[in-house]
Amino acid sequence: MFESLQDRLGSILNGLTGRGALSEADVSAALREVRRALLEADVALDVVRSFTEKVREKAVGAEILKSIKPGQMVVKIVHDELIAMLGSEGVTIDLNAPAPVVVMMVGLQGSGKTTTTGKIAKRLTTRDKKKVLMASLDTRRPAAQEQLRQLGVQTGVDTLPIVAGQSPTDIAARAVQAAKLGGHDIVILDTAGRTHIDEPLMIEMAEIKRKSNPHEILLVADALTGQDAVNLARNFDDRVGITGLVLTRMDGDGRGGAALSMRAVTGKPIKLIGVGEKMDELEEFHPRRVADRILGMGDIISLVEKAAENIDAEKAAAMAAKMAKGKFDLNDLADQLGQMQKMGGMGGIMGLMPGMAGMKDKMAAAGLDDRLFKRQLAIISSMTKAERANPDLLKHSRKKRIASGSGTDAADINKLLKMHRQMADMMKMMGGKGKGGGMMKQMMGGLANKMGLGGLGGGMPDLSKMDPKQLEALQKQAEAAGLGKPGSLPGLGGGGLPGGLPGLGGGFPGLPGLPKKK
Numbered sequence: 001m002f003e004s005l006q007d008r009l010g011s012i013l014n015g016l017t018g019r020g021a022l023s024e025a026d027v028s029a030a031l032r033e034v035r036r037a038l039l040e041a042d043v044a045l046d047v048v049r050s051f052t053e054k055v056r057e058k059a060v061g062a063e064i065l066k067s068i069k070p071g072q073m074v075v076k077i078v079h080d081e082l083i084a085m086l087g088s089e090g091v092t093i094d095l096n097a098p099a100p101v102v103v104m105m106v107g108l109q110g111s112g113k114t115t116t117t118g119k120i121a122k123r124l125t126t127r128d129k130k131k132v133l134m135a136s137l138d139t140r141r142p143a144a145q146e147q148l149r150q151l152g153v154q155t156g157v158d159t160l161p162i163v164a165g166q167s168p169t170d171i172a173a174r175a176v177q178a179a180k181l182g183g184h185d186i187v188i189l190d191t192a193g194r195t196h197i198d199e200p201l202m203i204e205m206a207e208i209k210r211k212s213n214p215h216e217i218l219l220v221a222d223a224l225t226g227q228d229a230v231n232l233a234r235n236f237d238d239r240v241g242i243t244g245l246v247l248t249r250m251d252g253d254g255r256g257g258a259a260l261s262m263r264a265v266t267g268k269p270i271k272l273i274g275v276g277e278k279m280d281e282l283e284e285f286h287p288r289r290v291a292d293r294i295l296g297m298g299d300i301i302s303l304v305e306k307a308a309e310n311i312d313a314e315k316a317a318a319m320a321a322k323m324a325k326g327k328f329d330l331n332d333l334a335d336q337l338g339q340m341q342k343m344g345g346m347g348g349i350m351g352l353m354p355g356m357a358g359m360k361d362k363m364a365a366a367g368l369d370d371r372l373f374k375r376q377l378a379i380i381s382s383m384t385k386a387e388r389a390n391p392d393l394l395k396h397s398r399k400k401r402i403a404s405g406s407g408t409d410a411a412d413i414n415k416l417l418k419m420h421r422q423m424a425d426m427m428k429m430m431g432g433k434g435k436g437g438g439m440m441k442q443m444m445g446g447l448a449n450k451m452g453l454g455g456l457g458g459g460m461p462d463l464s465k466m467d468p469k470q471l472e473a474l475q476k477q478a479e480a481a482g483l484g485k486p487g488s489l490p491g492l493g494g495g496g497l498p499g500g501l502p503g504l505g506g507g508f509p510g511l512p513g514l515p516k517k518k
Contacts, residue, residue, distance in 0.1 A: 005256055006294050008037035013078065013295065016071035027059050027074060034078065042226040042257025047085070047264040055081050079295055085260060086287035091244065091269035093120070097215040100133070100179035100187045104212065105246075106205055106236055107220035109193035112248035114144065116220050116274060117190040118151035119282040120246075125157055130185040135160035135175035137168040137208060138192040148190055155279055158184065168192060168204060172212040189214070197232065202239045209240060216243050218271065221258065223247040229258035233266045242266070247285075248274035259290075328427040330388040333420050334380045337373050376416050378406040391417055 012033045016026065031052050038048045058077045095101050103120070105113050114136070121132045134152055136159075138144035145162045152159035160175045172189055179187035191208060194201045209217065219242045221229045236242055245266070247259055250273040263270050270285040319332060380388060382405035387393050394402070399413050406412075 005041040013075045016074050031056055044230050044261040047261050051081055051085055079291055082291040083287050085264050086290055087263050087269045090284055090286040091271055093216055093271055100184045102212050102214040103188045103216045104214035105190050105218055105220055107193055109195050111220045111222045113220045114147050114190050116246055117188050118155055119279055121157040121188055122155040122279050123282055133158045133179045133184040133187045136190045137171050140192050169207050169211045172208045176212050197235050205240045218244050218246050220246045223250050223258050224252050226257055230261045230265050233262045237266050242268055244269050244271040246272045251275045323427050328424040330380050330391055337377055341373055379408055379413055379416050382406040
């Protein structure tokens, strides 16, 4: 979503950080470029104007600390203002009200209201263990009520039985009553939309609000709409009064201006973002993390959370035990590749790692993208059990069979085997039975001490069991120890992340073909 903005701002600010001293003219020239980059990203003009003015005020009058270069100071000011523009703290759906808590979904037709209703209901049911009732108030769009019922079946969430001929306001009143009688904690009202804002729609929304007395009114907006999203948010807020925003299609190739503008114009927080079509592809919106990503600083906390959600703890423990013995076969390699795919593939992981965002294009140009993973998994899947456990069996005739089975050639198979050998050698080094308990333990112990986490038995804490506040504290400690700077995450290797994506520092070991920096 923010890739073009990230590239533009990254190159502008990189030009500043290399300089020893900055004049006011340098700051003005950089801010002119920042302004242009934001306007090209479709951010509203008044938001851009206010943003650049605030940055200029702070940058020109900033006291430069001796240890920090002026350019770095400007980057920090831009970063802080970006966070302020997006909302300084992440805000979640407020459920602090007597049950049933009524959540009303509003927005234009086609913005993804019904799908988002299903996603929120699933999230509240699985994560927060709440009993949710969904009700469709859309009597205009053909089969809209049936669509929500199907989503209820798919997610295992209760939906209000459909009664033909009822008006939206009557359905809203019936939904609240049914939730009270059914002992539901939350009732989500999926209202009708229009292709554009009109008076009958606003009157209907106001009437539904009066009848159901919602605690939360969430405006669902398509992140690809650009400038028009700002007018949409302003209109709904003036007429109905919204409590928060949900942006859909944040995985699209839009320029991200809507996300940056809507929060600044309405003052209402972006609470959730839709990042895909699947029912679990809904994330909380964290302004600091998004600002970090836009400025190419990475997002280690989100990476750890993704790892904790997607990595099988039992498999990880079995893998760690094998690593300790220095064993690593092709089944283990397939597991690692599968885990990386679950976490968003190479592009997804690199985008979250500090200083790595710029590497994505270089890696894609070198052919190191997610298609490579698929090819490698196809090769491993075409092998027999014995071949996966003992790659030394793979002689010419077997390779020929595997190549025809996986749609690849002998060169691809040789690359995979070379990669496996390098990883296996690294595992032996890390799991070595030296006096210090192996290189892995020493490395993790050293990292732990650097982060002020000494006394952890020579290892890192289990990040998957930490809550987001502890993770943020951990990241701050890492930054204080000099580990949070772009491109300087040494030794997040082997068990650094729960489930041990091996060597998330010093490069991914499974990708030996990466060109070394000269």
